[in-house]
Amino acid sequence: MTSDSEVRVLVFDTETTGLSESDQLIQLAWGWWDGKGGLTESNGFKCLPTINWESEWHDKHKLSMVDLADFPPLTVAMLESFMDDVNAADYILGYNVDFDISVLERELTRLGQDPTPISKKKFIDPLAIWNKSEGRKLVDAHKRWVGTDLEGAHDADADVTGTVAILPGMLLEFGLNDHSMRELADISREKDYVDRTGKMKWVNGKPVLTCTKYNYFGDGTGSSVPGLNVWEVARRDRWYATNYQGFKKPAQVHQSVCTAFKLAMRNLNDEAEFLSAMMERFGPPQ
16 A cells, blocks of 8 residues: 555544434544554544434444433534544545545534535545445456356346355355355344335334334434334324325335335234234244
């Protein structure tokens, strides 16, 4: 890795209440890259947002509402030292840094500050470098773990053959070759997902939404009653549950959510039957 001793690179990362635009900052850490593999100095703070949030991830990493209860809310003064360093930096560096920049742009705007200094700063993103240097398509994986080009790529037969061909080399490199099929399946899907993409999650044995205005995990989603599970949403807002499929363009509709709302509407007077139907359709909580 090459470096220029006169170039100043500021490394930073954020933690937030979630991933939507309504979520807020709960931790900021930053430091100066030493041009090798470390930092010459580091700084950081935690802060209490103005919204409620909860998830097992936050509990595990001690960033829950309870953990942060004694920390102060974010202020301009708290960000001053960081922004001074941003202004002094030639580049900023972060993994998937676009997300972190977006978080700070929102927070600065919310505090009445100009986000331009961080918005216009040139950045370095290892994730982007990785993606551009080593592709994530099947043809790229075949070249890496099989050692040859995938003949007939994007033909279904060739892709099926290519998929099984890459797996042994991939598992060996990542130290997963002793894993069972069940363990590999567990890695491939988050345990609390109801559907494959996580538009719904199991919370205390009940399915909750991670999308729509009734997003269980996010404030500012348009709902005055956050925290409802799918069945409770259907009972409270029957019109919404019945018409959800027509709210978006067909390509944008979450079919799993449509199915869940249909099951809820069929069992409005029996939550146990609704939960049984959901488990039969999507599988039980892990």
